[in-house]
Amino acid sequence: MRIAKVSDQEMLNGLMSVFRAKGYDGASLNELAEATGLKKASLYHRFPGGKKEMTDAVLDYMEGWVHGQIYAVLTDTGKHPAQRLDEALNNLSAVYNGGKEVCLYRSLSMDTGMALFGEKIEQGINQWLAAFVALGKAQKFDDAKAEALAKQAFIEVQGSLVLSKAMDTTEPFKNTLKTIKERYINT
Incomplete structure (x- = not known):
């Protein structure tokens, strides 16, 4: 019997x-193995450090x-800021499945997850914010406004994901992306 091959990307997407759905504490080894298409032994072979190592990966x-x-999209000075923003918002829509998925950072920022991964979560969020600050500066916003808009965009995306999940509709998320675009381009 031939062993099924699972690519790293497939495995990481499964994990x-x-x-995203269960957070760190709620994720069981059985669920992680099932989502990756691997047996628990194979998962431990790839991640001898267990669930913590999987989460780090x-x-x-x-x-x-x-x-x-x-970050790379919003800071690409070879493209017009409106084009950069469109591309980044399309990427956000893709990673959140049009507003159907919750944010990994949010899911892991609860309970044990924050204690174990707080620094990585903060780094990821700061990179996200820095990208939107750079876009604001490209739009000639002063530093304070660029930073305020970046934080507001992050807050609105996260809030819209929660609202979309709670209301079982992607409209809040889609409307938020439109609002962010209007704020950056029409301001």
């Missing part, structure tokens, strides 16, 4: 889906995603 993966899909 991330469980951590998922956070590293997400940090790379934020860097490539948000």
